[in-house]
Amino acid sequence: MDSRENRGANRRKLARISTQMRVDLFRxxxxxxxxFVTRAKALDYNRYGIGVTSxxxxxxxxLVKVDLYSPAMILRQVEAEVVSCQRAGQAYRMGLRTYQTLKELAGESDQHQIRYLAGMEDLLPNQA
Known part of the structure; x- marks a missing residue:
């Protein structure tokens, strides 16, 4: 396998955690x-973003804001940017990036709300 194929096969910065959470999208x-734009379903997430079907x-x-409904908490008005949108049957598979700058990921920013889901995988409904 050549190095270009290897890079393309694993393009995510961090593995995503499978889940099925209700998501409300706002524009x-x-x-x-x-x-309010629509209700969607989160399929997976990590600290960098969320994969949803809409x-x-x-x-x-x-630019969108999302409300994430997990069994343990509701995260409201999480800022995100649509980075990809592809047709998937009757819906669209979208990738949302939940940070604007690396400063937010490093914790130097006031809030990076998606980090609150870290460590809560046992409480989230998994995709079967």
């Missing part, structure tokens, strides 16, 4: 601020 409108297509680069 900013020119008039009226943040508005009935609505959002273009890469779109």
């Amino acid at each position: 900013h409108r020119l008039f009226g601020g943040w508005r 009935p609505v297509r959002l273009s890469p680069g779109t």
